[in-house]
Amino acid sequence: MQNLFSNYLQSISSKFSYEETSEMGYRTDFEILLKGIFESINVSRFDHDARAKQGNKPDFVVIHHDVPILYIE
Template identity: 80%
Template sequence: MGYRADFEILLKGIFESINVKRVDHDPKARQGNKPDFIVINKDVPILYVEAKDIGVSLDKVEKSKQMARYFGYTNLVLTDYVE
């Protein structure tokens, strides 16, 4: 079961409440080339989110080659929808 659609709704609700209107979700992001979600304010990315399945060890993911490619991103959040 996927939680991406629900998580996208949550992100949009949170950020729209502070007048940030754009949360992009890229289904191609699953290939590991860029984070799953990007929150954009006035054409400037302000938050990147990489979402993994519930129960996936975030400690292991944090040390993966995929995450090493993301270290250049500022304001990156890694989540399994629980933590």
């Protein structure tokens, strides 16, 4: 788990120095971090909410036994 956080911090730190890096520039790194955390505690699925309407979409949804248990914005 410590490697997971170290890798995340290293990756976002390398991008932070570029002025043009936006929120979307960090999204993949954040997704990898969250997947690693939730997979380590046996959450069945980590995804995007496909049923959400445009404009009201959370960035990520954590699903356990087909039930959304956490929305992450």
